[in-house]
Amino acid sequence: MSAAALTAVVAVGGVVACLAVLLAPARGRHVLAGALTAALGGIGVALGATVITSGLAPAHLGWLIPLAGVTVAGDATSGLFIVVTGAVAVAVGVYSPGYTRHARQSRASLATVPVFVAAMLLLPLAASVTTFLAAWELMALTSLVLVLTDHRRPETRQAGLTYAVMTQLGFLALVLALATFAAGAHTESFAGMQRAASTLSPGLRAAVFLLSLVGFGSKAGLLPLHAWLARAHPEAPSPVSALLSAAMVNMGIYGMLRVDVALLGPGPRWWGLVLVLVGAATAVYAVLQASVANDLKRLLAFSTSENMGLITVGLGAALLLSAAHNRFAAQVAMTAALLHVANHAAFKTLGFLAAGSVVASTGVRDLDRLGGLARRMPATTVLFGVAALGASALPLGAGFVSEWLLLQGLIHTLPASGVMLALAMPLAVGAVALTAGLGVAAMVKAFGVGFLARPRSDEAANAPEAGASMLAGASIAALACAVLAVAPAILSRTLTHVLTALPATSGQQPPRLGVLLRLPGIAGSLSPALLALALAGAVLVTVVVAGWGSRRRPAPRPAVLWGCGGPALTPRMQYTSSSFAEPLQRVFDDLLRPDTDVDVSHLSESRYLLAKVSYRSVIVDAIEQRVYRPVLRAIAAVADVVRRGHTGSIHVYLAYGALGLLIVLMVAQ
């Protein structure tokens, strides 16, 4: 089928699926919703693949949105993001029937999922400001409904409110940015805006860039607009968390690519520098928060913010290097960013789906009350392990190749590239390296404390293994992780298409992601497939040699767990999530600002004897406390002033209306 037909199928399919779920009888509703979401995702993957190879010819449907109409077009960049979104939707669709059997999901919430998926699939095809903003807002509103699925809990309502405010503020910034851009270009079609971009004044372009960065950054969870992400993603049902964390945040990256890089670019150097700085700060801050988080899903949500930061560093480095005429390194950085979008989507889908299985089986998200799941839920443990390996950027993990490419791009800046690059790039390398290291710590904590050792609560001790549909859905994501980790070459052609289409990276031979990753112009190559083969060989040799060496081994005998000669060990003696992260918390005390209280009460007879010691440690988002609070207080103060004008008299309100109209007339004159 042609790309245009597939686009129509996705658009109509989203609406039909929504109606079908609404009208379906309660018994089969969750299965139907899952099947339709998976089917929609499958069509999305086909659509994306078609768009990557042959593009989507520009089409204008005047009747669909009044006044402006709908304009769609697609290139390889759109196709890449559509494929990623579709693949996430397939895994989530297969997974969700099993999950919703455990955790009830309301009819409205189930029916919203297909619309949300369709909005995300169509957003990259938007080719005019109106279409883009309409799809963007549809995505934002449907995701808000999904976040509020469990609206009876006060935490969820609070998270939903935070998300609603921040996403709408981001939308406002986007409207301002794109409207300013369109007004300057005298057209609202992306093709026309791209032609007119170079004629805009530098000040206007800078304003558009900064405003759009606020809008897209708030969606991607970049600092300082990240606060909603770590609240809303954990509160949503886990399949929805996977959609939000693996697909929706990507749209922020897509927006930056489309508007700031493709339409507005090539820009001055400081654009790239801003992106690198924001991305690096986000990555380091978010990974720190992830490594001290005690809630499994909150940890994963912060990891999402971290990875979006890394992708932004890649984007910014590509712009910066391209402006410095270092096209080879620019291409490597851009390849890293795009590849990381796909890799992150794979391992984060898997992470949230596996975490969802844990939540469905135990009802617990607190790492300090989990543990010992490896015996009770072996398949889920393996699946989460694959996700954790991917998120830790170690070889054979899904995130390794892209982070390696990112470092290659950052390291190989020519010495002659100028003072700004010479200062920014080493710092960015440091930030990426620190992020990778702390990311390992965070994932070791999530896997080690959450799944290994002994159960810390009855819920964890009696957890049943996840159902077949949940395991199947997560296995799809695990397969994607494995393929991307061992053979990133499958994305090679796609990335070549994207890189040649973007102005920052066109005109050179792009890096080749074959069996051996070759980076033209840079002395560096890597072969993930050979690495995997070597590791498998080493494991095989070790097993054979060890088996041969211990062939006369006496029969094993059961023994008591060694407790240093003391009495039997209890689960309370294990590392907890908090104690594992304590050294990190101590090192980064100034940044994390933990709120720690130790209460010691003595016996009444003697101050040398203790009656009770209570320890309480809460880690709050320091940026949220420091930056958001003053802003909210200021808004509340202004609102108090404005409230004096609300007298309740209809005459005064009519006068306000007339005054407003007069002002508009005077300005528009």
Place this chain on the structure above:
Amino acid sequence: MGMLGRIRRGGRAAEPAPELPTRLDIAPALRGSLALRHVDAGSCNGCEIEISQCFSSVYDAERYGVRLVASPRHADGLLVTGVVTRNMSAALLATYEATPDPKVVIAIGDCARDCGMFAGGPGVEGAVHDVVPVDLEVPGCPPTPEQIIKALRQITGR
């Protein structure tokens, strides 16, 4: 010249080892390498000082294949010092149980052999052989490092 070449040319620079004592046939499987877990069952720390001297640069017991390890799970045997006090007897037994077979137990010092001057004390459970089977005993209060190393070399045969 590389580091390896320098090492090869320099060879070993150490005092010649004392004469090899005759090997005891306690645990043939442990010949050549012996990892020991030290258990202080109630010692005055005199034997501990001598044991730590055994592993110092002067006596260097490690060149005879003996090592001290941090857990009985990693050990081939136990190096027990002192009388077995009541508070430590269960721990000694648990440590013995936790050591994988084949294993040896070496009692160091007079207290470990026959309770020494603490015999009949109120908190004393008995000598080491009253609690766990002992393979080798080193007399002395405290035994000198030479005596301890000689005993250990009787097992490793190096």
